[in-house]
Amino acid sequence: xxxxxxxxxxxxxxxxxxxxxxxxxxxxxxxxxxxxxxxxxxxxxxxxxxxxxxxxxxxxxxxxxxxxxxxxxxxx
Amino acid sequence: xxxxxxxxxxxxxxxxxxxxxxxxxxxxxxxxxxxxxxxxxxxxxxxxxxxxxxxxxxxxxxxxxxxxxxxxxxxxxxxxxxxxxxxxxxxxxxxxxxxxxxxxxxxxxxxxxxxxxxxxxxxxxxxxxxxxxxxxxxxxxxxxxxxxxxxxxxxxxxxxxxxxxxxxxxxxxxxxxxxxxxxxxxxxxxxxxxxxxxxxxxxxxxxxxxxxxxxxxxxxxxxxxxxxxxxxxxxxxxxxxxxxxxxxxxxxxxxxxxxxxxxxxxxxxxxxxxxxxx
Numbered sequence: 001x002x003x004x005x006x007x008x009x010x011x012x013x014x015x016x017x018x019x020x021x022x023x024x025x026x027x028x029x030x031x032x033x034x035x036x037x038x039x040x041x042x043x044x045x046x047x048x049x050x051x052x053x054x055x056x057x058x059x060x061x062x063x064x065x066x067x068x069x070x071x072x073x074x075x076x
Numbered sequence: 077x078x079x080x081x082x083x084x085x086x087x088x089x090x091x092x093x094x095x096x097x098x099x100x101x102x103x104x105x106x107x108x109x110x111x112x113x114x115x116x117x118x119x120x121x122x123x124x125x126x127x128x129x130x131x132x133x134x135x136x137x138x139x140x141x142x143x144x145x146x147x148x149x150x151x152x153x154x155x156x157x158x159x160x161x162x163x164x165x166x167x168x169x170x171x172x173x174x175x176x177x178x179x180x181x182x183x184x185x186x187x188x189x190x191x192x193x194x195x196x197x198x199x200x201x202x203x204x205x206x207x208x209x210x211x212x213x214x215x216x217x218x219x220x221x222x223x224x225x226x227x228x229x230x231x232x233x234x235x236x237x238x239x240x241x242x243x244x245x246x247x248x249x250x251x252x253x254x255x256x257x258x259x260x261x262x263x264x265x266x267x268x269x270x271x272x273x274x275x276x277x278x279x280x281x282x283x284x285x286x287x288x289x290x291x292x293x294x295x296x297x298x299x300x301x302x303x304x305x306x307x308x309x310x311x312x313x314x315x316x317x318x319x320x321x322x323x324x325x326x327x328x329x330x331x332x333x334x335x336x337x338x339x340x341x342x343x344x345x346x347x348x349x350x351x352x353x354x
Contacts, residue, residue, distance in 0.1 A: 010284065010285075010286050010287055010288060010289075011237070011287065011289065013251065013252055013284065015244075015248055015251075015252055015256055016256075017256060017257070018243075018244055018245070018256075020195070020196055020197040020198065021198065021219070021222050021223075023144050023197060023200050023219070023241040023242055023244070024200060024202070024217055024219075024239060024240070024241035025239070025240055025241065025244055025247075025248060025251075026229050026230075026237060026238070026239050027237050027238040027239075027251060027287065027289075028229075028230055028235055028237045029230070029235055029236040029237050029287075029289040029290050030290070031232075031234050031235065031290070
């Protein structure tokens with residue numbers, strides 16, 4: 001079965017079962033505008049002699065929440 | 077790569093098309109399979125095959141990786157490069173035209189040397205390079221002998237991507253988030269209808285590896301290619317299965333400004349290090 005997965009944030013996969021006739025798979029990136037709506041991208045410039053980064057620009061921002069981390073004792 | 081006419085695809089090759097250039101990477105294992113009768117075979121590995129191809133001037137803005145079948149007759153694709161270059165024009169070719177000429181050449185060699193009833197894996201070529209006056213690279217794939225017409229990947233404006241092939245299992249899992257056999261297994265196990273399988277597939281799309289290729293610098297694309305191949309080699313080394321990937325990982329970049337450049341490349345060595353210590 002061929003699979004055509006759409007993950008709107010980052011790109012599209014073209015993956016089929018590996019056979020003698022079909023050995024390759026492909027990832028197609030999402031375009032920048034859609035990508036920058038999904039993640040925050042910030043660009044900084046640091047000048048020589050200064051440790052203060054200057055923000056050049058950013059885009060916003062719809063980062064999907066990470067699943068909560070289940071706190072467990074390190075000793076189970 | 078495999079040199080017999082039996083079995084499935086082995087080896088692993090990757091081309092990443094990023095915004096700063098192309099990354100080409102391949103491991104170095106060749107697997108020779110020798111039938112020994114009664115349906116049994118011996119597999120022997122050599123870890124110094126060259127699957128990342130570079131070309132002489134003026135074709136220094138293009139390169140290729142190969143995977144699948146290792147040899148045409150008794151010769152590797154790498155060994156054919158000088159003869160192929162001898163037939164090229166003296167001017168730089170567009171990447172698509174270069175891929176077509178490489179495909180035509182390899183198909184001629186295949187028809188001259190391989191049996192007509194061959195039923196093993198294709199030898200796949202992924203050709204990457206830069207056209208003059210274009211900001212981003214181009215990537216074409218063709219398979220000898222079954223699909224010799226080069227097809228371009230990631231050809232839309234502003235689209236980047238990854239093409240990988242050979243023993244893809246571990247890279248498929250990493251990028252897709254699950255083994256490519258999963259949907260068929262689930263479908264059969266619980267007798268799912270096609271619409272339900274499609275629904276499941278869409279639900280699983282969210283666990284895809286989040287790769288913002290459009291924002292990734294060239295160095296990170298290099299690291300990503302090495303990560304995929306090294307992980308596959310290590311996973312094969314530690315598990316039961318066909319160890320079709322191994323040896324040094326050759327890596328090169330192609331950029332608009334600098335053309336083809338090896339990042340890391342295995343070298344022919346002897347025992348001089350032993351001699352000097354005596």
